Amino acid sequence: MGPVRAGDGPVKSGAGELEGVLEAARRIAVPTEYEERRLRTVAERVLRAVEEAFRGVEGHVRTTLEGSAAKGTWIRSRPEVDVFVHFSPGVGRELLEKMVVERGSRALEDIGASWRLRYADHPYVEGFLGDVTVNVVGCYATEPGKWLSPVDRTPYHTRYVLSRLDDRLRTEIRLAKAFMRGIGVYGAELRISGFSGYLTELLVLRFNGFLELLRDGSGWRPGKAIDMTGTFTEEELRALFPNSPLIVTDPVDRNRNVASAVSLTRFSEFVLASRLFLSSPSLSFFDPRPPFRGDVRPLLGCLMAVRLRDLPSLPADTLWGEVLKFCRSVERRLQREGFVVRRWAAESNGDEVLLLFDIESLELPPLELRVGPPVWLRNAEDFVGEHLRDQLTVAGPWVSGERLYVLKRRALRSARDLLLRWIERGEVSVPKDVAPSIRSAEVFEVTEERLRELRESGYSAFLDAFIDGRPPFLR
Amino acid sequence: MGPVRAGDGPVKSGAGELEGVLEAARRIAVPTEYEERRLRTVAERVLRAVEEAFRGVEGHVRTTLEGSAAKGTWIRSRPEVDVFVHFSPGVGRELLEKMVVERGSRALEDIGASWRLRYADHPYVEGFLGDVTVNVVGCYATEPGKWLSPVDRTPYHTRYVLSRLDDRLRTEIRLAKAFMRGIGVYGAELRISGFSGYLTELLVLRFNGFLELLRDGSGWRPGKAIDMTGTFTEEELRALFPNSPLIVTDPVDRNRNVASAVSLTRFSEFVLASRLFLSSPSLSFFDPRPPFRGDVRPLLGCLMAVRLRDLPSLPADTLWGEVLKFCRSVERRLQREGFVVRRWAAESNGDEVLLLFDIESLELPPLELRVGPPVWLRNAEDFVGEHLRDQLTVAGPWVSGERLYVLKRRALRSARDLLLRWIERGEVSVPKDVAPSIRSAEVFEVTEERLRELRESGYSAFLDAFIDGRPPFLR
Structure with a gap:
């Protein structure tokens, strides 16, 4: 078996091929001069409008451009402008939030942008001007280490990166971001x-x-630690962040792991994609093919859907935190009952979330082998007493090794019926903000007809990706 | 839930009830005076005939009565007479065996007994005189510790037990044996x-x-060690016999575990039965009910039979050793393939053995989740390459956690077809003496029709016991 190629078609090996791929990738990642100019114009316009809106406001220190627009590291077709309004530490948090919402939105209106409120750690204003996304964010003008809100670090991040950039590295960063996105x-x-x-x-x-990042990354193992501050050994970092697959200290705050959000799966996908790209460069890593394998028939009888409707308006991470907690709890409960959960995924669509579980069989076998206690435990007699003359007992109890066993008829066998019962009885985690949506959730087997309905409800791409199963770089 | 009762019907609690049960049990265990007398008569007759047959044979030292008949510890309706022919250590093993076979059988013929050859460590003659079983066994007259064959210890065992017996203990032993049998x-x-x-x-x-044995036994845990020689601590014995659930040193050979044959399952059954008997005495522990639950329908689709025919004439333990080795190997292979083997059992019938496997489903699901290597292992790329565009791949490969996964269509799904292939390819253990029988084995799903056939072929009691599942003391 030769090296794996993601993507079909003839690809020639060697340095020339790699350079060709990178050249094409740069066209995907690096904005044109026209696009650069347009973003700069928008950024300056927004900056001026926000400055104007906050002029004379007590506690307002300054207004700055931050993020990828300030650094020139944004990737093509994803133009985004972050304007930060700095307040002195004496200003109360509530007041800061109120001012940002009121005056930030007014500033955007003044330049003809539409806007909406969004929530991260605290609320900010997101505006749209043409194809450019604009964020007006409030922060405190603090010294490093005296952070009052998480975004207070951002201006220091901008300064740190800018001080180390040149044009070559700017392009390399854009390639890396386009690769990560791809x-x-x-x-x-x-x-x-x-x-x-x-x-x-x-x-x-x-x-x-x-x-160079890919070459190093292709050899990473979970627990990879990179100190940007010259303070810690790898071992110390692993002890400080024991559950992080990737640890990268923040140059502006050595006690923070910049990579704390990276899950083991995403980490591993990056490692694998790095290896595959290096052994077989292809533009498809930057510009992935859509999902391909369209035949759902082999999966019929295996897919259970849970449709959560009327979810509350909450910061995305709060909502996803609860949804994912529910999913994991359902997965564990299904496994404990004897179902083989092969994979699951969730997708949001407006105020809805659709969960898909791929289960070896949506029906458990009619009989269940119950494993009892070792005979020398006190409750061995209880186990015998409970099952010996029970209506549902089919065979046994018997002794094998040191334990008791019994074969029982199952009362409830379908994943759907069991899940509804578990939700009702609180046998799965039902986080509070999403509880009403879970309690009224529609739980159903994905038949061909249901699949058609879901496709028509806006889940087409999600369903295709789930049925295909491959990450973008393996399509 | 009250204490568990094995057996139905009203049972009164208390000492009077226990005494009543023991009284009835004694009638099962202790032979009548008539039976005692008759056995003594038979024993003396056999002993004289054997003595006669070996008179003047060079190297013949003496002939003795051994075993339960000599000790008066045999249980009712199981009369058995063991006559030992002692040879001096200078006699070769082959000569000893030849003499025992030739003259032992002649002695039995002389008194009108039918006989056949049997094999343990070496051959012996088994005869039948009325309802009494007679064994003529050759041994060496050796000192303890200088054993030349395993049965050389037997005369010392007889002497040890006899020296410690009285009439009360003789009855207690008979009760214990009848309990063990029951x-x-x-x-x-x-x-x-x-x-x-x-x-x-x-x-x-x-x-x-x-x-007193049951009271102690009801608290045993695997690794229970009893030193009959005042030599070892429990810890020392466990270190000497690390895999034995029960260790009882031999008073005539301190380095031997008399309980080495006891499996963990039999050990645990004894512990459980002791507990249940003490909490709820019943005659059914001595005189078990036949299997009861006769309905095979819930198990249809779960039972696979393997019928081994034309097995060679071998010592029972040799044959069973190979058959059980094959069974365990099949169990492990089935489990590795994804089958849930709930239990299995084997029964012999003439020169045949029938194996039954109770499997959650005799067909594997159409799709199989294959777990691949962690992405950071060398062979991760091979896994991707192998499955990415394979015809049988239904979804993936994908990354979850640090590993690769892929969902494949299964080529072969039935336990029967897979087992036949594994036998053909040597993917299960095929011990040499039983190999021809395994290679020509009939493997089939037990349907109602097949069940009828098997019942008619002499497996009725075995099938009933298997379908019921309970050990005798829980029926």
Whole structure:
């Protein structure tokens, strides 16, 4: 078996091929001069409008451009402008939030942008001007180490990266971000649990290039630790962040792991994609094919859907945190009952979330082997007494090794019926904000007809990706 | 839930009830005076005939009565006479065997007994005189510790037990043996892997009574060690016999575990039965009910039979050793393939053995989740390459946690077809003496029709017991 190729078609090996792929990738990642100019114009316009809106406001210190637009590290077709309004530490948090919402939205209206409120650690205003996304965020003007809110670090991040950038590295960062996006690991939000833009920038700076990052990354194992501050050994970092597959200290705050959001799965996907790209470079890592394997028939009888409706408006990470907690709890409960859960996934769509569980069989076998206690435990007699003349007992109890066993007829066998009962009885985790949606959830087997309905309800891409099963870089 | 009662019907609690049960049990266990007299008559007749047959034979030292007939510890309706022919150590093994076979059989013919050859460690002659079984066994007249064959210890065993017996203990031993037999753990042969007569005698001597043995036994845990020689601590014995659930040193050979044949299952059955008997005495522990639950329908689709025919004439333990090795190997292979083997059993019938496997489903699900290597292992790329565009791949490969997974269509799904292939390819253990029978074995699902056929072929009691599942003392 030769090296694996993601993507079909003839690909020639060697340095020329790699350079060709990178050249094409740069066209995907690096904005044109026209796009650069347009973003700069928008950024300056927003900055001026926000400055204007906050002029003379007590406690307002300054207004700055931050993030990828300030650093020139944004990737093509994803233009985004972050404007930060800095307040002096004496201003109360509530007041700060109120001002940002009121005056930030007014500033956006003044330049003709539509806007909506969004929530991270605290509320901010998200606006849209043409194809550019604009964020107006409030922060405190603090010294490092005296952070009052998580975003207070951002201006220092911008300064740190800018002080180390040159044009070559700017392009390398853009390649890296486009790669992360292409393979599906880009984004620190809980729904993705991948690599943030800032993390990607630090990694490229650390290894001094995109390919250099991939070369190192292709050899990473979970618990990989990179100190950007010259303070810790790898062992110390692993002890400090024992559950992180990837640890990258923040140059502006040595006690923080910039990669804390990265899940083991996203970490592993990055490692595998790095290896595959290096052994077989292809543009498909930057520009993945859509899901391919469209035949759902082999999976019929295996797919259970849970449709949560009327979810509350909450910060995305809060909502996803609860949804994922529910999913994991359902997975564990199904496994404990004897179901083989092969995989699951969740997708949001407006105020809905659709959960899919791929289960070896949606019906448990009619009989269940119950494993009892060792005969020398006190409750061995109880086990015998409970099952010996029970109506549902089919064979036994018997002794094998040191334990008791009994074969019982199952009262309830369908994953759907069991899940509904568990929700009702609180035998799965039902987090509070999503509880009403879970209690009224529609739980059903995905038949061909149901599949058609779901496709028509906006879940088509999600269903295709789930049925295909492959991450983007293996399509 | 009250204490468990094995057996139905009203049972009064208290000492009077226990005494009543023991009284009835004694009638089962202790021979009548008439039976005692008759056995003594038979024993003397056989002894004289054998003595006569070996008179003047060079190297012949003496002929003695051994075993339960000599000790008066045989249980009612199981009369058995063991006559030992002692040779001086200078006699070659082959000559000894030849003499025992030739002259032993002649002696039995002389008194009108039918006979056949049997094999344990070496051949002996088994005869039948009325309802009494007679064994003529050759041994060496050696000093303890200078054993030349395993049966050389037997005369010392007889002497040891006789020197410690009185009439009360004789009855207690008979009760204990009848209990062991009733609960299905009596017999050291591999097919049973239970308690030998000698072991039972030692245990009753040690605890000075039947109930006292049960009281102690009901608290045993695997690794229980009893030193009959005042030499070792429990810890030392466990270190000497690390895999034995029960260790009882031999008073005539301190380095030997008299309980080495006892399997963990038989050990545990004895512990459980002791507890249940003490909390709820019943005659059914001595005189078990036949299997009861006769309805096979819930098990249809779960039972696979393997019928081994034309098995060679071999010592029972040799044959069973190979058959059980094959069974365990099949169980492990089935489990590795994804089958849930709930239990299995084997029964012999003439030169045949029938194996039954109770499997959650005789067909594996159409799809199989294959677990691949962690992404950081060298062979991760091979796994991707092998499955990415394979015809049988239904979904994936994908990454979850640090590993790769893929969902495949199964080529072969039936337990029967797979087992036949494994036998053909040597993927299960095929011990040499039984190999021809395994290679030509009939493997089939037990349908109602097949069940009828098997019942008519002499497996009725075995099938009933298997379908019921309970050990005798829980029926």
